[in-house]
Amino acid sequence: MTSRTLVKNLAAEADGPVSVSGWVETVRDQKKVQFVILRDETGAVQLVHPRTDVEEPGSDPIATAISALTHGTFLTVTGELKHDERVKLGGLEVKIGDIEVAAAALDLPIADDSSIDKRLDWRFLDLRRPEQNLVFRVQTTFLHALRTWWVENDFIEIHTPKLMASASESRAELFEVGYFETKAYLAQSPQFFKQMAQPAGFGKVFEVAPAFRADPSFTSRHATEFISVDAEISWVDSHEDVMAMHEQLLVAGLTAVKEKHGAEIEATFGVEIVVPATPFPRIPLTEAHTILESRGYTVPRTDGDLDPEGERRLSEYVKEQYGHEFVFVTDYASGIRPFYHMRHEGDPSLTKSYDLLFNGTEISTGAQREHRVDVLVEQAREKGLDPEELGFYLDFFRYGVPPHGGFGMGLNRVTMLMLHQPSIREVTYLFRGPNRLLP
Numbered sequence: 001m002t003s004r005t006l007v008k009n010l011a012a013e014a015d016g017p018v019s020v021s022g023w024v025e026t027v028r029d030q031k032k033v034q035f036v037i038l039r040d041e042t043g044a045v046q047l048v049h050p051r052t053d054v055e056e057p058g059s060d061p062i063a064t065a066i067s068a069l070t071h072g073t074f075l076t077v078t079g080e081l082k083h084d085e086r087v088k089l090g091g092l093e094v095k096i097g098d099i100e101v102a103a104a105a106l107d108l109p110i111a112d113d114s115s116i117d118k119r120l121d122w123r124f125l126d127l128r129r130p131e132q133n134l135v136f137r138v139q140t141t142f143l144h145a146l147r148t149w150w151v152e153n154d155f156i157e158i159h160t161p162k163l164m165a166s167a168s169e170s171r172a173e174l175f176e177v178g179y180f181e182t183k184a185y186l187a188q189s190p191q192f193f194k195q196m197a198q199p200a201g202f203g204k205v206f207e208v209a210p211a212f213r214a215d216p217s218f219t220s221r222h223a224t225e226f227i228s229v230d231a232e233i234s235w236v237d238s239h240e241d242v243m244a245m246h247e248q249l250l251v252a253g254l255t256a257v258k259e260k261h262g263a264e265i266e267a268t269f270g271v272e273i274v275v276p277a278t279p280f281p282r283i284p285l286t287e288a289h290t291i292l293e294s295r296g297y298t299v300p301r302t303d304g305d306l307d308p309e310g311e312r313r314l315s316e317y318v319k320e321q322y323g324h325e326f327v328f329v330t331d332y333a334s335g336i337r338p339f340y341h342m343r344h345e346g347d348p349s350l351t352k353s354y355d356l357l358f359n360g361t362e363i364s365t366g367a368q369r370e371h372r373v374d375v376l377v378e379q380a381r382e383k384g385l386d387p388e389e390l391g392f393y394l395d396f397f398r399y400g401v402p403p404h405g406g407f408g409m410g411l412n413r414v415t416m417l418m419l420h421q422p423s424i425r426e427v428t429y430l431f432r433g434p435n436r437l438l439p
Contacts, residue, residue, distance in 0.1 A: 051063045143411070
């Protein structure tokens with residue numbers, strides 16, 4: 001038996017016997033010759049069969065089999081590989097010697113121009129599109145580069161629980177689930193548990209894992225379940241240390257993507273992957289508002305935070321002024337930040353925190369954490385939280401903890417913005433939103 005050859009490896013093979021397996025993308029059933037475009041997980045190849053039943057219909061079993069093929073049928077073909085520069089698809093083709101159908105397909109219920117909702121209904125078919133295949137190869141490369149950077153810089157990987165006895169930050173966006181005789185909550189963030197690694201003496205930790213938000217939003221960048229990329233480090237002097245770590249990590253990820261997939265991304269999506277220069281631009285939130293107002297836009301939010309349009313316009317400014325796709329918006333007001341964000345020594349109305357914008361959209365929040373338990377208790381009370389309910393968290397800080405900080409970043413948002421896709425639905429393997437629990 002001839003072993004299977006992936007399409008991407010055919011070009012390196014000599015002319016001769018070969019076996020390929022995949023699914024049918026196109027059949028051109030002509031009078032004298034038949035063509036089949038076969039696609040596997042690595043690419044597409046043209047298969048060819050000169051008919052021998054022109055004078056005697058039905059006498060050519062291979063021709064009969066090809067005529068019956070439907071789009072999406074999985075099969076294995078053995079035949080003769082031939083390099084021919086006249087063939088538009090890769091400069092090679094396989095002359096069919098034998099066809100073995102593994103699983104015939106019904107007529108497909110979706111097409112390339114189907115709506116996103118219909119395509120998500122049939123996501124396992126939608127994922128066959130080569131651009132979708134590329135999305136998840138890019139994401140794999142990006143995450144591998146992040147993990148490699150962390151490991152090479154002595155970070156420890158942790159896996160925090162997703163079932164929690166109490167709220168991790170607030171009760172506003174939590175899913176409540178039955179848990180034997182009591183109730184639990186799905187974690188909206190690993191925040192408390194990655195901070196627990198600091199008094200544990202781990203020093204530097206990271207996690208890539210699901211997070212859950214009971215947020216009834218239907219925007220292009222929200223989901224009720226998403227992959228959160230988190231890191232936390234000890235012995236920081238300020239949020240500047242966290243930002244420095246964060247930007248080095250992203251440079252590593254984007255460098256790997258550009259080197260491995262840059263040409264294919266440009267050919268498929270028309271997007272050039274840019275490895276950002278460091279340091280990234282940094283703009284305090286109050287200055288960001290001033291910049292926006294000078295450009296004719298006043299953020300309508302009353303809490304002082306940026307809205308999506310403000311993020312987009314600020315990113316346009318940064319692109320014009322700095323030629324940069326990233327910007328750290330820093331020094332957020334304490335009123336719009338969680339109780340555990342450290343405040344500035346000279347101005348407690350400001351926190352040592354940031355949001356990171358990428359191509360016009362926020363992808364991450366980071367900060368130095370407050371590690372003094374008495375200050376934490378007071379700041380929790382200011383936010384209307386009961387310190388008694390935070391007992392297990394506050395215990396982390398009663399037995400010694402170093403100054404620390406970190407960030408949480410949405411993987412799907414990063415992928416969406418990196419590839420300039422219109423929605424995280426396009427870059428999420430199986431999307432979950434307020435009205436989608438299937439497939």
